[in-house]
Amino acid sequence: MRTKLWFLLVLACVVTVAALFALRSTGDAQGRGGQVDLLARVVAAEAEGEPYQGQVAVAAVILNRVESSQFPNSLSGVVFQPHAFESVSNGLIWRRSPSREAISAARDALNGVDPTYGCIFFWNPSKPVSGWIWSRPVAVRIGSHVFAR
Amino acid sequence: MSDEMGGDRETTQTTRDDRDRGNTSMPNYLSGFLALLVVAGVAFGYIQWKSRRRLEIAVENRYTQAFFDLVSNVDNVQVALAKSLASGSPRLRVGALSDVWKQAGDAQANLNSLPVSQGILMRTSAFLTQVGDFAFITARKVANQQMMSDEDWTRLAEMKKQARELGDGLAELQAGAAGGNIRWVQVAQKAQARVSSGSKGGSDIATDGLTRVDEQVQHFPTLIYDGPFSDHVQQREAVGITGPDVGPEEATAIAKRALPFDMSGYTATVEEEISGKIPTYRVRLKAPAKSGKPDAVVDVCRKGGKVAMMNIARDIGEQRLDLKQAVSHAEKFLVQSGYQQMQPTFASEVGGAAVIPFVAVQQGALIYPDMVKVKVGLDTGEILSMDATGYLMSHHTRTIPKSKISAAEAAELLSPALEPAGEPRLAVIPIETVDTPEAVCWEFKGTSFGDDFYVYINVEDGREESILQLIPTSEGTLAL
Secondary structure, eight states, rough: OOOHHHHHHHHHHHHHHHHHHHHTSSOOOOOOOOOOHHHHHHHHHHHHHSSSHHHHHHHHHHHHHHHHHHSSSHHHHHTTSSOOOOOTTTTTTGGSSHHHHHHHHHHHTTTTOOTSSSSSSSOOOSOOOGHHHHHHHEEEETEEEEEEE | OHHHHHHHHHHHHHHHHHHHHHHHHHHHHOOOOOOEEEEHHHHHHHHHHHHHHHHHHHHHHHHHHHHHHHHHHHHHHHHHHHHHHHHSSSHHHHHHHHHHHHHHHHHHHHTSSOOOOTTTTTHHHHHHHHHHHHHHHHHHHHHOOOOOOOOHHHHHHHHHHHHHHHHHHHHHHHHHHHHOOOHHHHHHHHHHHHHHHHHHHOHHHHHHHHHHHHHHHHSSSOOOOOSTTTTHHOOOOOOOOOSOBBHHHHHHHHOOOOOOOOTOOEEEEEEEEOOOSEEEEEEEEEETTTTTOOOEEEEEBBBTTOOEEEEOOOOOOOOOOHHHHHHHHHHHHHHTTTSSSSOOOOOEEEETEEEEEEEEEEEEEEEEEEEEEEEETTTOOEEEEEEEEEHHHHHOOOOOOOOSSSSSHHHHHHHHTTTTEEEEEEEEOOOOOSSOSEEEEEEEOOOTTEEEEEEETTTTTTTEEEEEEEEOSOEEEEEE
C-alpha cells in the first residue's frame, strides 16, 4: 500500500508540472523587430523544409498581398489577417527564431525577387484547405506548395 | 427478509474488517490529501475557465469594435464623398476628399481584421482601397489647381452611390449584431474549422451577411483612374516579351548557356511551365554528384527565350572583391545574357553579396521601369541570382521628346531646402496615370537637412513628379 501512496504523490507532481507548463506556454509572444524579422518568421514557419526558392516564394506572396488592393496594405496587416496563415493562428511563428536561410529569403523578396510572378495565394495540396481556393488559377508549383493568382 | 438481514450483517462485518485494515494502509492524512487534490483540481479548472472566458470576451470585444468601426467608416466615406461633390471651394473639397481617403483606409483595415474565412471580403477590400486611392489622387489634383474632369465628377457621384449600398448592407448586419446575434469568437472558430477540415462547414449569420455584401460589390464596375490601385495597373500585361515561341529543349539550352560556369555533367530538366504574368519554363540544373558544384534554377521566357530569373544555390565564401569590381562582373554577365545598353544605378552589400539594379538606357535617358537586378558574390565575383521581371514587364522603345524645360530651368523649380549635388540626368519614371504610364524627367540628386534625395522634374511642363529618399542601410552602398 506504500506504493499506492507513492503513486498518488508522483501523479500529483506530474499534474502540477503539466499545469505549470500549460500556464507558461500561454504568454510567449516575444521577439519583435523589423519587417525582415516578421517576414522571416512567417517564412520559417510556413515554408520549413521547403527549397530556398520556395521560401522566397512564400515571402513574395506576402509582399504581393501588401501591394494588392484586395488585402491589407501593410505587412503586419497581411501577416495578422485572421485565418490568413495557419502558423500565425497557432502561434508557431513566435516559437523559435527564424533560420538564416529564412532571413535571407525574406531579404531577397524585399529586394523584389518573386519566383511566383505575382501570386497572392499558396497552399499545400496534401493538407486540408478550404475548397474555394482551388478556383484560383494555379501559376506554379515549388516544393510542396502550389501558388496561385 | 431474514436472509437479507443476515446478508446485511455480513456486509457490515466485512466493511469493518476493511476499515480495520485500511487504518494501517490508508491513513487519514491521505484521504485528506486526496480531497484536497480534488478541491484544488476543481479550483484550478474554475480559474482556467474564468480566465479563458475573460480572454474570449476581450477578443469578442475587439472584433465587435472593428465591425462597428467599419460600419461608421463606410458611412463617413459616403458623407465625405457627398460633401466633396457639394463643396464649391477647393479648400473644402480637398478637406472632404482627404477625409474620404482616411475613412476608406480605416474601413479597409477594419474590414480585413474581421475573423471570417479567407477570400470572402476581397472585392469589398479592393473597392475600399480604390475609393481611398481615387480620393487621394483627386485631392492632389484639386490642391494642384487642376480642373476635375467630367469623368472625375461622375466617378465621385457613382462612388457615393456605391458606398451607400455597401453601408446599407453592413448596417443590416449590424442591426443583427446589436441584437446579440453575432458571436465573433464563434465566427472565428467556424472559419478555423473550415480551414482545418477543408470543408465548407456550417454557416453563420456574419459570414453569410458579409458574403452577400461582397457579392453586391462584385456588380460595381471596374475602376480605372490615375492611381497605383487602379484596375488598369493591377491587371497590367507584360510588354517587354517579344519574339518567337520557344520549346522546352531550346529553353534548356538557353538555361545552360546563361550560367557562368562549365556545365558538363549537369542534368537539366524543365520542371514546370509557369503561367504567371510572364509565362516561362522553369529549368532545374542539377550538378553532377560529388562535384561540389552548385545547383541552379533558371526561368526562360516561353516567348522570345530571354532569361527572366535565375538563382544559383551556393554558399558565399570570404569577401575578396569590392563593390566596384562586383559591378564590372555583373555588367559582363548582363551583356552575355542579351540584356544590352544597361547602366548600373547603385550597388549595395547584403550578406557577402552585392545587389546591383541595372536600368536600360535610351538616348541618354535612364529608363527606370526597365530594371534588371543582379546579385554577385563578393568572394569570386560569380553571379548568384538575376531578376529581369521589371524589364520584361515594361521594356519597349520610348519616344523621348525634346525637353521643353532645360536642366537649368528645372533646377530653379527645386525646393529651396534642397542642395543639389552633381549634374542632372534625364530619366523615365513610372507615374501610374491612365494615359501616360511614364514621365520623362530631369533627375536631381541632392541633400536636404542631412538626408539624400532624388527629385524628378517633368521635362514637358516642369511638374515635380516624384521624390525619393535614399535610406542608408547598415551594410555598404555605392552610388553610381
